[in-house]
Amino acid sequence: MLETLLAFSLVKRLSEDQQLSIHRLVQVVQLERLSSEEQRQWAERIVLAVSALFPPDPAYDVASWPQCLRYLEQVQACDALIQQHQLLLPEAADMLDRTGAYLASCDLPALAEPLFRQALRIWEQQWGPEHVEMAWPLNNLANLYTILGKYAQAEPLYQRALRIWEQLGLNHQLVSHPLNGLGNLYSEQGKYAQAEECYQRALSTWEQQLGTEHVDVASPLGGLGNIYSAQGKYEKAKPLYQRALSIREQQLGAEHPETAEIVHGLARFWEMQGNLEEARMCYSRALAIREQALGTQHPRARETRTRLIALLHTMGEHENATHLEVAQSE
DSSP: OHHHHHHTTSEEEETTTTEEEEOHHHHHHHHHHSOHHHHHHHHHHHHHHHHHHSOSOTTTOGGGHHHHHHHHHHHHHHHHHHHHHTOOOHHHHHHHHHHHHHHHHTTOHHHHHHHHHHHHHHHHHHHOTTOGGGHHHHHHHHHHHHHTTOHHHHHHHHHHHHHHHHTTOTTOGGGHHHHHHHHHHHHHTTOHHHHHHHHHHHHHHHHHHHOTTOGGGHHHHHHHHHHHHHTTOHHHHHHHHHHHHHHHHHHTOTTOHHHHHHHHHHHHHHHHTTOHHHHHHHHHHHHHHHHHHHOTTSHHHHHHHHHHHHHHHHTTOHHHHHHHHHHHHO
8 A cells, every 4th residue: 555655656755753744635635525523523633642742741851852842843733723623622722831831941932922822722711710720821821921021911920820829728839839930020120029028938838838858949049049149148149049059959960951040040149249260160060051951052051151251251261262152153
């Protein structure tokens, strides 16, 4: 059967991937032979299949990113099918949300936003606007808007997620997620008093509910370190950075991108105090982690490299800075 199909160029063998590519005209003919209801049934099956295949936690599992990239085009095709056939499936929303988390982790927020919004729309129709399960997609979209600098759009989403989770209890561990997000949002806007209040409440809740060494605890610790450094409160910032770094190294590993985030913050801390050698060591470590885990031209790698280049010029190490500038321009 394959020999006949190949002879008429109706399929193409992709030997390296052990796949067959069906000619577009064949696809069109097959689709036209299906009734509207059959097309919907097959669209639903495809969405369920891709949802089952897409990695479950790409935001933390960096090793799954090559697999995420492999299925990205399929998810985007599924997104079109979801809209075309109005497939209000929980699995569809979950798949779009996970893909959005992957794209956000790769610093591709413009691609992530429509997927997060579509997932939120499906879940709202499935569960209603105040259902407890609504809080996660609200929080995820708010995080994305914070990254994009859309603070006015992010804040009400965080507040809405917070209200939903507070119904489970004011000290429920989930309330810390929007609180930490609000801390990041206020910190970005220079509203340090409001940021500190949110970080402290998130930290206290997570420590009580999850333990002092849980990986989530590192987020508000790093956030507090950032706002104290920005205000020149270095003695308060240093132990927070060190504790956050220790937690992420133990829970995620020394080479994880989330560990590099704390190392980068610590480099900024040393630089602001004028301890340029310590800053250089931290920037170099953060850059090595980000280049290895994310790629040399990833925005986070470029951010750290830019900081390190400026620091090396300040230290008079112009030759080393030039080498990095070449890498930055490639």
